[in-house]
Amino acid sequence: MKSILIVEDDITYGMMLKTWLGKKGFQVASVSSIARAQKHLETEGADLILSDLRLPDKDGIDLLKWLGEQGLSIPLIMMTSYADIQSAVQAMKLGASDYVAKPVNPDELLKKIGEAMSASSTAEKQTVYSPQTDHLSDPNRPSVSPKQTICSGKGDNTRSQASRSGSSDYLEGESDAAKQLYNYVRLVAPTTMSVLINGASGTGKEYVAHRIHQLSKRAGQPFVAIDCGSIPKELAASEFFGHVKGSFTGALTDKTGAFVAANGGTIFLDEIGNLSYEVQIQLLRALQERKIRPVGSNKEITVDVRLVSATNEDLEQAIEKGTFRQDLFHRINEFTLRMPELKDRREDILLFANFFLDQANRELDKQLIGFDDAASRVLLEYHWPGNLRQMKNVVRRATLLAQDQLITLKELTELQQITHPHVGLPLRNEEAEKHQIIEALRQTGNNKSRAAQLLGIDRKTLYNKLKLYEIES
Numbered sequence: 001m002k003s004i005l006i007v008e009d010d011i012t013y014g015m016m017l018k019t020w021l022g023k024k025g026f027q028v029a030s031v032s033s034i035a036r037a038q039k040h041l042e043t044e045g046a047d048l049i050l051s052d053l054r055l056p057d058k059d060g061i062d063l064l065k066w067l068g069e070q071g072l073s074i075p076l077i078m079m080t081s082y083a084d085i086q087s088a089v090q091a092m093k094l095g096a097s098d099y100v101a102k103p104v105n106p107d108e109l110l111k112k113i114g115e116a117m118s119a120s121s122t123a124e125k126q127t128v129y130s131p132q133t134d135h136l137s138d139p140n141r142p143s144v145s146p147k148q149t150i151c152s153g154k155g156d157n158t159r160s161q162a163s164r165s166g167s168s169d170y171l172e173g174e175s176d177a178a179k180q181l182y183n184y185v186r187l188v189a190p191t192t193m194s195v196l197i198n199g200a201s202g203t204g205k206e207y208v209a210h211r212i213h214q215l216s217k218r219a220g221q222p223f224v225a226i227d228c229g230s231i232p233k234e235l236a237a238s239e240f241f242g243h244v245k246g247s248f249t250g251a252l253t254d255k256t257g258a259f260v261a262a263n264g265g266t267i268f269l270d271e272i273g274n275l276s277y278e279v280q281i282q283l284l285r286a287l288q289e290r291k292i293r294p295v296g297s298n299k300e301i302t303v304d305v306r307l308v309s310a311t312n313e314d315l316e317q318a319i320e321k322g323t324f325r326q327d328l329f330h331r332i333n334e335f336t337l338r339m340p341e342l343k344d345r346r347e348d349i350l351l352f353a354n355f356f357l358d359q360a361n362r363e364l365d366k367q368l369i370g371f372d373d374a375a376s377r378v379l380l381e382y383h384w385p386g387n388l389r390q391m392k393n394v395v396r397r398a399t400l401l402a403q404d405q406l407i408t409l410k411e412l413t414e415l416q417q418i419t420h421p422h423v424g425l426p427l428r429n430e431e432a433e434k435h436q437i438i439e440a441l442r443q444t445g446n447n448k449s450r451a452a453q454l455l456g457i458d459r460k461t462l463y464n465k466l467k468l469y470e471i472e473s
């Protein structure tokens with residue numbers, strides 16, 4: 001019979017867990033402090049520890065450190081609340097097998113216990129980052145015990161929320177908006193439907209396209225991505241369909257186009273709204289007939305591709321303006337996915353911040369373990385106009401600058417300048433200026449006089465800026 005030690009100062013809650021786990025076939029002991037836990041482990045031992053984070057004498061992190069000092073390879077699952085997520089992240093990096101949110105979901109806890117116990121005898125398991133129910137795995141996380149395990153997210157057979165996309169991982173998130181998005185991804189991925197991903201820059205549209213491909217029946221075939229915004233108009237046909245040698249000036253060799261390269265798989269057209277009207281016509285024909293003709297060739301090539309497109313534009317508005325074809329819109333838009341902005345998924349902010357910190361640690365050969373409380377608050381309060389792409393850059397820079405184990409406000413000055421404007425602060429480029437004004441209005445409850453004082457400008461200048469940037473009250 002496997003033994004579990006519960007470390008919980010809420011006696012009633014501890015007894016409830018002890019009774020329930022006993023009925024599930026475990027031998028369970030319960031203590032209310034770290035000191036008693038240490039004594040029990042020295043005399044009785046345990047196959048697994050289920051510990052609260054906050055305890056009267058010390059906390060669960062102290063227990064983790066003690067286990068390491070004693071050389072005890074006992075898997076530990078931390079119980080915590082969302083408010084303590086930063087400490088829980090540090091606990092994971094110090095060797096906790098997993099952590100669960102209180103109040104604990106019984107079925108989820110039982111599953112985590114089983115997986116942690118089965119993994120405790122296997123060396124060099126992958127790292128786990130498990131906010132509440134879903135998880136992020138990363139075999140390269142620094143300063144972590146090798147005894148950690150991977151658990152599945154609630155209601156999802158996918159092993160982990162981190163999926164390989166090229167050479168980098170990606171975290172889906174915990175927020176309702178994220179869960180809804182990836183539920184839709186899992187629904188549409190196995191179909192043959194063309195998908196249009198709509199969302200602001202930096203929200204992770206290409207990753208979603210990758211996930212659709214990975215979860216589709218074409219997963220073993222090529223995934224080819226094209227940035228439509230970076231292709232010169234005169235070269236777009238060549239990029240899509242290829243060309244033969246000598247078909248135009250500079251065509252020194254034959255070129256295989258993206259449609260042929262992606263044959264049997266998925267083609268992803270990022271920022272499809274940037275395509276010229278002429279190229280839209282050619283693209284529509286290729287999608288309708290499933291045939292392409294390389295530039296300068298008389299030979300048609302049959303292709304079988306699944307189309308996923310993305311845009312940060314309102315294509316229906318572009319149709320009204322006459323810059324985007326309506327028939328193409330309906331062809332690419334059999335199913336629409338809308339990407340939530342980071343500011344609308346507050347629960348995910350610290351999860352992504354720590355995820356990007358892990359990436360930066362590996363890239364920069366650093367060993368940071370997290371963010372201090374003040375830095376965490378700034379991350380949560382900031383409005384993230386550049387979404388995940390901006391956060392990744394901010395965290396990478398902060399990781400480079402940090403001198404201690406934690407990132408502090410000192411390394412996040414760029415966020416403080418906009419989150420907390422000061423009188424006389426010079427407004428920099430137009431984009432930063434616009435967001436600074438919006439943030440000042442938000443902080444002052446839309447009081448323009450106070451916002452102008454906060455920004456160090458007069459009311460007339462503020463009104464002119466509001467008009468210039470089309471900022472509505």
